[in-house]
Amino acid sequence: MEVQTPASPSGFIDQLVVPGDMVLDLTTLSNQTIKLGGGLRQDGDAISVIKAGKLRFSKPNKYWVESSQKRYVPCVEDTVLGIVVDCKADNFLIDIKGPTLAFLPVLAFEGGTRRNIPKFEVGALLYVRVVKANVGVNPELSCTDASGKAAEFGPLKDGYMFETSTGLSRMLLSSPPFPVLEALGKKLSFEIAVGLNGRVWVNASSPSTIILVSNAIMNSESLSGVQQKIMVEKLLQRVQ
């Protein structure tokens, strides 16, 4: 069996990797902090892949493996959309489409104290950030960003939520902006929240706009940029 030793990490970037590939040799990169995202694991001195997909790199030092599936694997620093399942004394139980339910501590809100614990009904939709995610343990969430500010996290009111694959939700969050969102944004005004767990929330002033946006996004996963623009134009023509 061949053992691939990468000379430099850039050899594997944007390539398809499979579990077992060693993509980074830490001895060659001394004095650097590397952030590992989902799909990568540190094995002593080497970073190895534990999920099949494409290896991605973002400056200055973040690496992760990207693949598209319906199930979500919780990963630290991901922003996701969760549904409240239950309220306990210390935590809210949130469903984030992962293998287990996640805990959202009741105090993990901006200015949160024991006195002003927010009340969520079962089925409320929240925009949250994953703080801790380990295999086999319930993930922990938070409604604040790293510095403790609210920063748009929290409950989402009205609108409509639908589910997509994780690949599509990542594409929706990429920059330059996803062609469907660009084309829709030119003609319609709407608000959108994308969770990396494959959930997307859309809100607009009229139901027809919401339905149009959600259907356009759901149909766009397998289309190229040009095809997406054509699809959006057709949809808009049909409505007007």
Add this chain to the structure above:
Amino acid sequence: MEQRLANTWRMTVNEKKFIETALLADLRVDGRRPFDYRRLTIKFGREDGSSEVQLGQTHVMGFVTSQLVQPYRDRPNEGTLSVYTEFSPMADPSFEAGRPGEFAVELGRVIDRGLRESRAVDTESLCVIAGKLVWAIRVDLHILDNGGNLVDASNIAALAALLTFRRPECTLGGEDGQEVMVHPPQVREPLPLIIHHLPVAVTFGFLGDDNIVVIDPTHSEEAVMGGKMTATLNANGDICAIQKAGGEGIMQSVIMQCLRIASVKAADITTKIQNAVESYNTERALKKIKRHPPVPLDVGGLSTKPTENQHQSVGQKGIDEMSRRHLERLKLKSEEGCSSQSHDIEGENQTYEQGETKMRDRNANCFIGRPSSWDPYSKGVDPESLKALLASQGT
């Protein structure tokens, strides 16, 4: 327990409110209008009596099988029809393997009632020996994906499977006329069931405070709706069955309106089912040619056909035409009684198939090699019947 909690499908408050608000503006979440059906595709499997129906995201398979059994004591002259449902856990996280839940039993019952009470399937023709042996028809419905409105999709699957099912022909024989011989399909062509009409189920959902009516609810609409009603009717406008189990109370005028809409939809769906079954039957009739008893094939004759054509993909009709031609050629050859070269075959064919050269030229490019069954000891073909066949071909 944790796994099941995590895997349960949950609906957000936002979704619920939105579905109802959008309906007030006559819009449904997938872009349909309130009385539009989702896209319906009907496909058939390789065996007679197996169908696969997709209604939007809902996916159901139907299988029909038959067995000789003793009839019920109070109906000694009639065959039996029974409907079984299987809710696969891959269809929905709430389906569990094992005993059918309440909804599974209700689904089976609705479809069964639609077929049985309206006497859509002729059971008296299923009788073999009165009081002793009748055919029992069993319809199995497998739910593969629950995208909402399982009743309609399963009903269409059951009807499509029943229409394409063929039961073996059986004859009475023996000394006292009591012995039943069931003929295998190769010996005698199996018979279709006698179906008088097609009872089509149309499901309505009632959503919101004012009980807005929608047809063919999706999975999320089913979770939100306050009540549901299924009307089973046929294309003649006869109402075969109505099912409204619990849920919100509905005004009589609304029910009448639903039934009127249902009759229009039922006619629509009936034509779709009939078209799909028609095309399946024509394909099947063409395939029948291949079921002749094996004829000695000349391997030499086969090998001269250009091998490059084996890689071309051909429509089924092309292959069947070609195989028919080929069988005729081989029958000619066996009459000659010698292993002739390919040009001899061609020469013979020129005289017999002058009117059909066009067909042959077209099909000569379509030949795909088949496994040869070279049997030097077979009897060959009866020359009398061969002459009759060729005479009918020559005209």
